[in-house]
Amino acid sequence: MSTLRGGHYEVVVIGSGAGGGVVAGELAERGRRVLLVEAGPHRTAADFMRWEARANHELWWPPALALDTDASEPPLAIFRGRCVGGTTTINTKVALRPDHQDLAKWHAATGLLGDSGRPFDEQDLAPWLEHVERRLGVRERADWGRCVHTVADAFRALGAPLGPVRSYTDANCMRCGSCLQGCPTNAGKSTATTWIHPAWVAGALELRADCTVQRVLIDRVEGRLEAVGVELSGADGHRQTVTADAVVVAAGALGTAPLLLRSGIVRAAGGSPSSRLIGRHLGFHPARLVTGLFDEVQDAHMVYPVSAHCMKFRHDEDGGFVIEAATVQDPIGFATGLCDESGQPVWGQELVQTVRRYRHCTGLLVMVSDENHGAVTVDEHGREQLTYRFSSGERERNRRALEFARQVLLRAGAGRVFQTAVLSTHVQGGCRMGSDPARSVVDAHGESHDVRRLFVGDSSVIPRTPAVNPSLTIMALAARLADHLHRDERGYLSGATTTSSSSGSSRVAALASTSGSTRSSSP
DSSP states (O other), rough: OOOOOOEEEEEEEOSSSTTHHHHHHHHHHHOOOOOEOOSOOOOOOOTSOOOOOHHHHHHHHEEEEEETTTOSSOOEEEEOBBTGGGGGGGGGOOOOOOOHHHHHHHHHHHHBOTTSSSBOOOHHHHHHHHHHHHHHHHHEEOOOOHHHHHHHHHHHHHOOOOOEEESSSHHHOOSSSSSOOOOOTTTOOHHHIIIHHHHHHHOOOOEOOOOOEEEEEEEETTTTTEEEEEEEEEETOOEEEEEEEEEOOOOOOTTHHHHHHHHTTTTTTTTTGGGGTTTTEEEEOOOEEEEEEEOOOOOSSOOOOOOOEEEEEEGGGGGGEEEEEEEOHHHHHHHHHHTTTTBBBHHHHHHHHHHHHHGGGGEEEEEEEEOBBBBBEETTTTTTEEEOOOHHHHHHHHHHHHHHHHHHHTTTTEEEEEEEOOOEEEEEESOBBOOOOOTOBOOOOSSSSSTTTTEEOOOGGOSSSSSOHHHHHHHHHHHHHHHHHHHTTTTTSOOOOOOTSSSSHHHHHHHHHHOOTTTTTTO
């Protein structure tokens, strides 16, 4: 290994999405010396445009596939962002809170306790939800386009009315529909625009994009395992060692657990119960798009993609699913994912004729509560292997959600209804947070039960998937973690704080020069 200039930081954060971007920005703003590492490129509003194929290549990971352990279900496609800001850069900006039932599942799963010593509940998370909502400028939106009004009466007639969405978009949103390719006006907020860039431009945060962390470095100090840094490689392939007082892994639920496994934690911890849970209890929040073809033009591609919600079936006892309206995939995704009423892909002339009537389509996104029966492991070559298994209850919820969405579209006047296969954009779990090491990987503040100074700060820590879009929950937990790290009750951090007027920009440039990354070299 060629060791290049690495340096020492109080905190190294791996991943810049809903978790890592918040942790890094919050700590940097408080004067902590932070290095933020991101595998994807650094792109901004100046780069974004409504170009689906380009965005798929530059801003998204290639779709991952989870295989059904029973081989009775088709592979589950999983989509996630790969850029500074992670999936928050290319998501639909939905800002929904978990409720009491969601959080009760967390305690039941892992014995998670709040700071008061009682089961973790809404009081423990509310201050952090409020904090990130203020930072993001979350607002209620009911400026619905035609495609939403097309289906609204049908929802109401079926006794399940739509309600307005809460969204982290500002008044500059022109409903252009390009959220999944990056917002070209910065009206749609992300961790990049809200946490990373303010600290980075001020010179308070070192950002290194196009950089991959190979492993977390673990040592035994005074008889206990501790994280002491990371080994990473830049765009040019050169490897580098960086040391740190604390390491926060926030590479997303499909990235964090495999990185910890490749770092040898299970072996170092002697196969402890906690270490053997790494990669287990993965949740997918399974979803599918259900699309109606109408006589009238809908232009569902020219909206903010999630404009309204139906929450009547949110709780398990009421059905266990949420429906979002109204949206349609961009043309490539629309054409490649289109299936008929029986779930078979649409081909040939039928597909051609349907795509020609793209503007006449409007769709519903159904999201189903799952039970975290998935897993991510690594093979002998270090490559991720994903599996899932839906219980009979989960299959029934999937069926009921699809059937209700079909009813809505047909009642609204659709001449035909299409669907996609089940997919996921909200992967969670794999490094469960809990107060019982026998049932969790990290403690109530995200620190590994086995390795001191090693924290997990992304969706991996969520013990059970909430019923709603998780980005706000992930950001709130990340802000809570950042506060815990900054208060430093265990004396981990060296206290070598920086100021926003110091030499942060030159440090960013020095790091970038070793990796070949130019985009993040200076603000």
